[in-house]
Amino acid sequence: MIAALSLSFLGIMFIGAPIMVALALSAVVALQSSGRPLMIVLQTAFQSLDSFSLMAIPFFVLAGNLMQSGGIARRLVGLANAFVGWIRGGLGAVAVITSMMFSTVCGSSSATTAAIGSTLIPAMQRKGYPKAFAAATAAASGELGAIIPPSIPMVVYGLAANVSVASLFIAGILPGLLITLSLVITVCVVARIKGFDEVTPINLRDWLWGIWSAFRESILALLMPVIILGGIYGGFFTPTEASCVAVIYGLVVGMFIYKEVAFKDLLTVLGRSAVMSAIIMLIVAFAAVFAYLLTINQVPQQVAILLGKITDNPLIFLLLVNILLFFIGMFVEALAAILILAPILAPVAVSFGIDPIHFGMVIIVNLAIGMVTPPVGVNLFVVCQIANLKLEQLIRPLLIFLAVLVINVAIISYVPALSTVLLGY
Template identity: 55%
Template sequence: MLTAFISSRKKYGTAERLSIAEWAANVWQAYKRAFLSLFMPVIILGGIYTGLFTATESAVVAVIFALVLGMFVYRTIKIRDLPGIFWSSAISAAVVLSIVGFASVLAAALSLYQVPQKTAALIFSISRDPYVVLLLVNVLLLVIGMFLEAYAAIIILAPVLAPAMLLLGIDPIHFGIIMIVNLAIGMVTPPVGVNLFITCSIARISLEQILRPLVAFVAVLLVNLMLITYVPLLLK
């Protein structure tokens, strides 16, 4: 909805008025064209939840499925296109892994000097009220998510914060969701926003170009985070 609103305000592309019947017909045609492609999330999530393969293996299966569709069903990918596709993928992966590598070094340094533990202790020394603590923990996770890779932040912070959350009577699953959403927001915020670098690499734009339009989307994510934090009934 936010994307549609911004596109309308900025007048991206062309727009035309359609009747409900015309709109429904267009949607149906698009659905028929995309029917096989829509199985991608079904294969990924279905395979993970049924235990057929891990999250990493699901990515491989998804790539193979997309390649088969592109080459033999939609015929948009030719054999001569494969070297360029593989090279582009390797470049994107190299960018991400470089960021992950440097973030891991930073995570090791922070862990060595016990920065997360000291910060958590400071938070709990300020207040014991669950609402206040959750707000402070959200701020902590948002800041850390800007500098650390999600998996590194989880390894370092989860053993520190989870027991304290239990003592405050906060459901561990609820806190786990809060933590994951926080760190996911960190993946689209600089300076170590992995998803930002991937997007810039694909769109061939600079990080500076994407920052201003990003503000509106981050604001929506922060509202969602507050709802998840303080209205846990939404998760049931």
């Protein structure tokens, strides 16, 4: 069964089928080859979606779309520009910082890339940035949507590995800030070396006044993550209930305060959210079937035995996991990879004495990098469409960001305190 499952999955992916189709059809082929009833596919898919935690996904998607349509992205760009727009490489730094802030209301890497990239890639071009570098900056920054809470991959990992989603949200804060800082430094260093985005002189009074004006304009946008995360950590509501609060907040702000979302726009927002949510849920459902077939064939136990023979050192184990996840992230969509790999690797990590929350961050950050690695990096296709570029034109500037992100993965992997210190241990 495992041979049929693996070969059919790789074959279907090779011909260019969507990941959810590859997961579903490979499960059907595997069951057919073993003579088991195909009803298992429908039963397992349904059971995997019958989860209170998963209800958070469509609501966070809708909240992100409401905030994007309601002018939140534009106001966050203005705030970030007030802080760092005056330094060399400042506009690229604005793209990174705005992506970080927008991630706190979105939860999706591709949505963050689309929202920020559509605004800032043309602006960076006008200021002298090479088009490919501007697009690579937006794509790399967009991965923060999967790391900064509230994050859809964190919700899915919490379900797959049976760990607290709220704890994962807390654990993602410092790694997200580390990646943000490293990307800002990278953009500024490259801008200085290449000589684009010249410094705009500004005095202290004008700078402080600009920050204050932008802060007043964006205060309601900044309050959303405070309400969501503060409510979760304060014990007022669960992550799923927080997603509903986010929708109500986004609707009120966009329609009645900023007045940038009209009633006629709601149908478009709801439709876009429904399609995105349906795609995510189909991936979750059929990845659960795939993971179920792996589990009943004792693949997790076999992997644990194999890794135990290779090494008994947790540091070497993390190195092997990072290499595995990097290559898997190049070919498999992040949510599907989490649902397939988390039930296999998480118990093995615990047996090595690795904290399950810390290991969750290692998996999520690795697979977030998969959003910006060819051939199937979703963020790359988003920015290529925005900037009217071919994928191969992005490779050279993208390598700089990938090197920085790999260093970040190593730090997050081998400094567990980054993920656990805010949890109190």
